[in-house]
Structures are given as C-alpha cells and as structure tokens.
Amino acid sequence: MQDRLLESPWALHLDPAQRARVEQETQVLKYPAGSVICPEGVPAQHWVGVLDGMVKVDTVSADGRGTTFIGVTTGGWLGEGSLLKRELRPYEVVTLRESWIALMPLATFEWLFQTSLPFNHFLVRQLNARLGQFVAVVESCRIQSPTAQVAVCVAELFNPTLCSATSDVLRISQEEIARLCGLSRQIAHRALHELEQAGLVKMKYGTIHVLDVDRLHAFGRGMAPVEGVAGRS
DNA sequence: TCATTAAATTGTT
C-alpha cells in the first residue's frame, strides 16, 4: 500500500529527489472505521491522502448536530487549505470505513509548494475542481429537487480530478449519504430509491453501485422527470 | 460448517 503514495497524480511529475523525500517523510497508516484523523480546532500539520478507503470532512455544532461537507474516496487528497493558511483545522476528518491514510508533514508539503511547478499545477486544478464541486451541489440544492441533490453528491464522489475511482461500488450507508447531502435519512432514502428506479444506481446492504456517473450528473442539472416546473419561464 | 447472537443498516410510520 506504501507504493500507492508515489502513484498519486501529483507525484508523477516530481524529480527523483523530490519523490525520495516524499516517500521518506510521509507516513502511511491503516485506520479502522470511525477514526478521527484530524481533530477539529488543532493546528493543521499534515496533508492527508486517502490511499484506500473513504473519509468525510464534517463539523459538529454545540448541540451535537453535525453536517458533512465532503466525502473523499480512494486516491483523493485533502486538507491543503488549512496548510496554506497556517490555520487551525476548521473541520474534522473521520474515516467512514477501514482506510489506508497517508500523512505528509507540513514541512514536506511546503517544500513541494516552493520548489515544484507541477505540484502547484496539481493544487490549482484540485482547488478548482473543489470549487466546481460545491457550485454543482449548491445549484442542485437551490434549483432542483432533493433527488437531484443526492444524484450530484454521489456523482461528485467519483470526480476524476479529486480521486482515482477504481470501482463503481461505494461502501457507504444511506445515513452517511444523507449527512453528505444535508438531508434527512428518509428523504435521502426516497431519493436513492428514485435513482435506482431510473437505473442510475443499484442499492445493496451498506453499499451503492453507481451504474452511470454521467447520467447522475446530468440528473442534477435539469434532466429531472418533473419538467412541469423547468419548462415554464 | 452451521447455529446463535450482536451490531449495523434499511424500511416504515
């Protein structure tokens, strides 16, 4: 699993010396499901890579209610925002299931940031992709139905710029999907059932098979079956 | 390998 580290997209264009230092200083650890990798409110000390598994980024308010902002699947990297700003982690990072996690120290990240142009290109593309991800979610949330919202959230978990989707099987409970979309579990459940009937996903116990990512994405932007609303203007 | 139990997840009201 250590090998996966240098197979990351940002590592492909580093020179041998840079690759060597990255490999030496980055630790690769296995975490059981539910582990807090980055606690909220502590200084950010690592850039976090999901070599295998899945994590969520969320925050818990005082009254115990929590919201999930993003899910990151195998091949994704996160946490660069807090590193660049040298700030306390505004959100916590938690594994949703057993995962292999890479932790690159701040110093190593900063060194790559200062010395590698390809690394900077990667960061710009990643930040841009994240922005697009959030815009798509907000759009589906404001304009479309909850079902479209779920469609976009699930589709975005497969965003090729943000992860290296190796499989179309998503091991995640409907409850976590609901958190990810900011919906109640029953609404998310209904939405997932609709998407299943539309032939876009296939539900099993604890897993979701994504059959057509492209159509899922399209669903979030007006391809919804309710065209009585969309057609009028 | 099979039966029993606990835990997690889903389905329904």
Add this chain to the structure above:
DNA sequence: AACAATTTAATGA
C-alpha cells in the same frame, strides 16, 4: 424521531 425488519459479522460448538 422512533420502531420493526433485514442483513452482515462474530462467536463458538
């Protein structure tokens, strides 16, 4: 939100 039903995982014979 609470409850019931279902599936999986773990345990032990």
